[in-house]
Amino acid sequence: MNLYGCAGAPYGISIATQYQVLDQANNPxxxxxxxxxxxxxxxxxNGTKQQDQFPQWHHIGPTPYPxxxxxxxxxxxxxxxxxxxxxxxxxxxxxxxKISMLFKGINYVxxxxxxxxxxxxxxxxxxxxxxxxxVNLSH
Amino acid sequence: xxRIVALISLITMGFAVSQxxxxxxxxxxxxxxxxxxxxxxxxxxxxxxxxxxxxxARLGDAVGIALLKILSIQQMQNSQTVKDLLPIVRDAxxxxxxxxxxxxxxxxVTVFLLDYLSHNVSDTQxxxxxxxxxxxxxxxxxT
Numbered sequence: 001m002n003l004y005g006c007a008g009a010p011y012g013i014s015i016a017t018q019y020q021v022l023d024q025a026n027n028p029x030x031x032x033x034x035x036x037x038x039x040x041x042x043x044x045x046n047g048t049k050q051q052d053q054f055p056q057w058h059h060i061g062p063t064p065y066p067x068x069x070x071x072x073x074x075x076x077x078x079x080x081x082x083x084x085x086x087x088x089x090x091x092x093x094x095x096x097x098k099i100s101m102l103f104k105g106i107n108y109v110x111x112x113x114x115x116x117x118x119x120x121x122x123x124x125x126x127x128x129x130x131x132x133x134x135v136n137l138s139h
Numbered sequence: 140x141x142r143i144v145a146l147i148s149l150i151t152m153g154f155a156v157s158q159x160x161x162x163x164x165x166x167x168x169x170x171x172x173x174x175x176x177x178x179x180x181x182x183x184x185x186x187x188x189x190x191x192x193x194x195x196a197r198l199g200d201a202v203g204i205a206l207l208k209i210l211s212i213q214q215m216q217n218s219q220t221v222k223d224l225l226p227i228v229r230d231a232x233x234x235x236x237x238x239x240x241x242x243x244x245x246x247x248v249t250v251f252l253l254d255y256l257s258h259n260v261s262d263t264q265x266x267x268x269x270x271x272x273x274x275x276x277x278x279x280x281x282t
Binding site for chain 1: 188190
């Protein structure tokens with residue numbers, strides 16, 4: 001996982017996370033045939049629930065971040081980047097991210113995370129954590 | 140960018156949900172994304188979300204169509220609104236190789252919109268910002 005840029009918006013954090021897709025027996029699914037997708041809902045920014053939610057599947061990659069791609073790689077891994085929120089002042093934001101694998105026209109949900117992202121209290125600082133317990137970063 | 144730790148998060152392939160969607164077919168003009176960005180970048184907030192950055196980078200000229208559908212004539216004459224939308228336009232063309240639809244790699248609609256805006260805002264600095272954005276878009280797309 002990397003910290004990723006917050007150009008022009010110094011409060012907050014933006015990260016790159018590499019995921020590995022596993023089967024139900026916890027074995028890596030080494031296939032490039034999966035398309036990682038996400039949907040973001042329940043965005044609450046500084047206590048205000050946002051009107052526009054995104055309950056539709058969108059491709060996670062590719063993005064300008066190096067290593068991102070439309071499909072999983074040969075090991076069944078993929079990057080989600082950029083992920084996070086940056087702004088020009090202190091904030092607290094929560095949201096829900098679902099990740100699915102689009103495979104032969106069907107979305108298989110593989111992960112649901114409740115995220116908490118903060119910016120501040122000073123410029124250049126932020127934190128991000130999920131309720132899955134495997135991401136808890138600050139800078 | 141600062142590398143702090145290499146982490147692979149493991150996820151399990153569940154077979155519970157099947158929807159078969161690969162895009163937001165109920166929002167073919169990406170109005171939801173662009174409206175959200177306009178609101179989050181307005182009033183000096185300048186809130187930038189990773190998930191919308193991903194989507195904006197794939198829009199290209201579709202961002203111009205979305206803005207035309209979203210903005211009223213009065214909003215197009217408001218210097219602050221125009222200032223707020225210019226970074227969104229830049230994000231939509233910053234990486235032309237990521238633009239999803241080939242025809243959206245040609246910024247025809249967006250340049251038309253920006254040219255209209257430059258003739259309808261009174262603020263000199265905003266007009267200059269618009270001209271710089273037009274130059275940026277043309278340089279990025281080689282047009």
